[in-house]
Amino acid sequence: MAILVVGAGFAGTVLAERAAFAGKQVVVLDRRTHIAGNAYDHPDEHGVLVHRYGPHIFHTNAPHVADYLSRFTAWRDYEHRVLASVEGELYPIPINRITINRLYGMNLSEEEAAAYLDKVREPRDPIRTSEDVVLSSVGRDLCDKFFRNYTRKQWGMDLSELAALVAARIPTRSNDDDRYFTDSFQKMPRDGFTRMFQNMLDHPNIRVELGTDFKEVDRSHFEHIFYSGPIDEYFDHRFGKLPYRSLSFQHEHLQDQQQFQPVGTVNYPNDFAFTRITEFKHLTGQTHTGTSIVREYPQAEGDPYYPVPSEQNQQLYKQYQALADAETSTTFVGRLAQYRYLNMDQVVAQALVVAERHGLGSVREPEP
Ligand code: FAD
Ligand code: UDP
Structure with missing residues (x-):
């Protein structure tokens, strides 16, 4: 029997790749019409590579995470400011x-x-x-x-x-270091995140079904499920909805303007309804006669992007976690399934641990 992976973001894609590598047949579902989850990037209608769901900058202190992803992409140096x-x-x-x-x-x-x-x-x-x-x-x-x-x-x-x-994600410094992150590995996938995901999923044992919701699928056809969607949704919101913060992304292309702002992101703590503006060419190093930016407008309703870390929400999550722990044929992995504010590298690291625990091999061992 095959393995079912719900969600083609970092969590799901790492597990799909590991399972396929271990010789399993794998079906990957995503209800969106594309792979790469929130890290999805694509050329906009003017040919500028943009991140549909807001700026994603890869950084990690975990050499095994960087080494693992390096199997699927080359990198370009980038330190976010x-x-x-x-x-x-x-x-x-x-x-x-x-x-x-x-x-x-x-x-x-x-x-x-x-x-x-x-x-x-x-x-x-x-x-x-x-x-x-x-x-x-x-x-x-x-x-x-x-x-x-x-x-x-x-x-x-x-x-x-x-x-x-x-x-606590934001440090305070008395020196002149103006980098947003200080991780030892700070690089962007040279050809974009989506291309890296394509390479991870490009295996004869993996079938990807996009525009397909987990709810539409007969689970009995699968020996195991790796689920990376929202945990409360999996259990039909039995204890009530876990709060997620959403965003509305307003993308804009500026023609015949090489640069909009001096750095990748400018935050607007006190003015405007948006929190920040990101200019993608800084992140990707692309040259183009115009430039593309995105403004992020936070909102309560919409796609779940951020689990909201508060004591009360953690208590509610714990109720769902108890149900998840009792579910032997489904493993919950990723930012939404674990209701944790995780960066991409942390999600990869966790997915690798889950893969190892399920006998799908260890990336610490040399592989052919
Ligand atoms: P996701 O990427 O959310 O993937 C889950 C997938 O599951 C989605 O594609 C969804 O469509 C699918 N799915 C859910 N339910 C179902 C269902 N029922 N049926 C089928 N499919 C389903 N991290 C960094 O390290 N650096 C950054 O700079 C950074 N910037 C960020 C900026 C923003 C605005 C946001 C929101 C996040 C940012 N992150 C960043 C965090 C990063 O996006 C996450 O760590 C990462 O995407 C989590 O991967 P995941 O696979 O857990 O979840
Ligand atoms: N933050 C803030 N002002 C800033 C930057 C960050 O108040 O200029 C706070 C805010 O609460 C934000 C948190 O620090 O949600 C984490 O910021 P980060 O940039 O890590 O958020 P993300 O990139 O995950 O949205």
Whole structure:
């Protein structure tokens, strides 16, 4: 009997590839009409490679994840940089020495910037919420200028209602490092994410069925299911709906304009209904006479993009997790199935662990 994989994003595609490599027959379903999940990229009507579901930048500290994906793509070096627009000026985010000096008209050295942060921070103990994280690292003024309103826009909640892990994604620096990520491996798939996924799924044992919902399929035909859709949907929302934050992506092409903004992403914490604008050519290195950008408008309804990390939601998730644990013929994997705010590399790492646990081989062993 074959294996069924629900979802052709990172979680599903890694499991499909591993299962096929181990000699299994695999059917991959996705209700969307394309592979690659939220990492899907494609040339827009002007020929600029864009990410349909918002900017995806690959970064990892896990050599085995980078090595595994390198079987399916070549890479281009790319270090993401983000500026935040505050009171009409652009400042590096994560907050660093340059942010502080420029914002307050100072000329602090690295040591002085560290001392300044020590002076303004409001230590909190214990650190439970995202507000605790931000106040204890940068204090109230920087929190209000860079974090509070962005967070309200993005999540529809106050920093104090969100789990610490959300704001903890953003470090604070007293040096001049203006990279968004500091991972040892920061590269973009040279020919795009979708091409990498095509290469992963290009195996005689794998059949991909797009535009097909799991609900339409007879499960009894399969020996095992790897499910990467929303966990609450799998159980027909038995305990109520898990909240997901959604986004509306407004794509725009600007003709005869080589560049729109100086870096890949500019955040707008306090102005406009969108959170950020990303210009794709920075990410992809593409040359083109025009340029394409996307604005992200957060919303409650729509496709589930972000599990909302709060104590209350975690309790609800735990009820679903108990049902999932009892389900021996289905394994739940990925950002929606595990209701966790995971980056792409973390999803790949987890899918590889799941594959190994199911006897589908280990990527740590050399393979032919
Ligand atoms: P998904 O990519 O969501 O794939 C799940 C798939 O399952 C979907 O294609 C869906 O259509 C399908 N599916 C669901 N239910 C069913 C069903 N019932 N039947 C059939 N198919 C179904 N991560 C980074 O590392 N770097 C970034 O820069 C980054 N930027 C991001 C920006 C945005 C705006 C968002 C939303 C996420 C970002 N991420 C980033 C996170 C990244 O998107 C996820 O880690 C990754 O896509 C998760 O992969 P997945 O396979 O778990 O889920
Ligand atoms: N954040 C913020 N201001 C910023 C950038 C981030 O307040 O300029 C907060 C916000 O709550 C956001 C979280 O930090 O949701 C994580 O940011 P990240 O850029 O990692 O979010 P993602 O890329 O996953 O949307």
